[in-house]
Amino acid sequence: MSEERFGEFVLVRRHGQVAELVLDRPKAMNAVSAEMARSIVAACAALSADRDARVVVLTSSHERAFCVGADLKERNSMTDAELVRARPLSRGAYTGVLELPMPTIAAVHGYALGGGFELALSCDVIVADGTAVVGLPEVSVGVIPGGGGTQLLPRRVGAARAAELIFTARRVEAAQAHELGLVDQLVEKGQDRDAALALAERMAGNSPVGLRAAKRALRLGHGLDLRAGLEVEDAAWRTVAFSGDRAEGVAAFNEKRKPEWPGE
Numbered sequence: 001m002s003e004e005r006f007g008e009f010v011l012v013r014r015h016g017q018v019a020e021l022v023l024d025r026p027k028a029m030n031a032v033s034a035e036m037a038r039s040i041v042a043a044c045a046a047l048s049a050d051r052d053a054r055v056v057v058l059t060s061s062h063e064r065a066f067c068v069g070a071d072l073k074e075r076n077s078m079t080d081a082e083l084v085r086a087r088p089l090s091r092g093a094y095t096g097v098l099e100l101p102m103p104t105i106a107a108v109h110g111y112a113l114g115g116g117f118e119l120a121l122s123c124d125v126i127v128a129d130g131t132a133v134v135g136l137p138e139v140s141v142g143v144i145p146g147g148g149g150t151q152l153l154p155r156r157v158g159a160a161r162a163a164e165l166i167f168t169a170r171r172v173e174a175a176q177a178h179e180l181g182l183v184d185q186l187v188e189k190g191q192d193r194d195a196a197l198a199l200a201e202r203m204a205g206n207s208p209v210g211l212r213a214a215k216r217a218l219r220l221g222h223g224l225d226l227r228a229g230l231e232v233e234d235a236a237w238r239t240v241a242f243s244g245d246r247a248e249g250v251a252a253f254n255e256k257r258k259p260e261w262p263g264e
Helices: 034-048 072-076 080-098 115-121 149-157 159-168 174-180 192-204 208-221 226-241 244-254
Strands: 002-006 010-015 018-023 055-060 065-067 104-108 111-113 125-129 133-135 185-187
Touching: 002 034, 010 034, 018 034, 018 192, 034 080, 055 065, 055 192, 065 104, 065 115, 080 115, 104 115, 104 192, 111 115, 115 133, 115 149, 125 174, 125 192, 149 159, 174 185, 185 192, 208 226, 208 244, 226 244
Parallel strands: 018 055, 055 104, 065 111, 104 125, 111 133, 125 185
Antiparallel strands: 002 010, 010 018
16 A cells, blocks of 8 residues: 655555545645645546556545535635635635536544535545544535535535525434435445545445446536537547547457456
């Protein structure tokens, strides 16, 4: 296992073909400061360019929190002009995770609130343990979910449910979060990271070309009418149909062996 640090607060660990993106600002429960946002942007840019990373797992080094959202202490000291200048960087952290080209899994325990939950929502799958508490409480401090929450949450749970959760600013504990579809897999306390890495390992055994194309089709097709969505799917199919991965996958199936993906 190799490690690479991006700034002071973000770490990327490599587990073979699985990359673990670690939020590592434990003294602030991973509150997203400008410096931490900059590090997330840099780490996501590096991962996006890494053809060897087949799946990314987003984790936390803090025992009691995934991420408590924006650093409100830092925000409180900003002038209006500074807040405006900081917005592209803040937004870039969330879109950095959202636009990773490979499958992504969030491993959530403890608090995942505001921007913290938005980082998880930016992933394709959310695994949570029994201590998880999620929510988008931004309207309780006079703002709105600005890291994708107003768009990503209704795509998960529907418009009315998302409206109720955002307008009440309520926190949702693990069991109900799973019941409502706010998280996808519920595991025992302390098992979120291991479960997410195991799921990532299972995904990573498949064609990297296929994984990225399937994610692209899922993302681009969402919200389109069926006919338009099928055109998106067909375009994604054409990117894999003549790939080395497709040739290897078919050959391995017929030869009853494990494929050796060329990744192209």
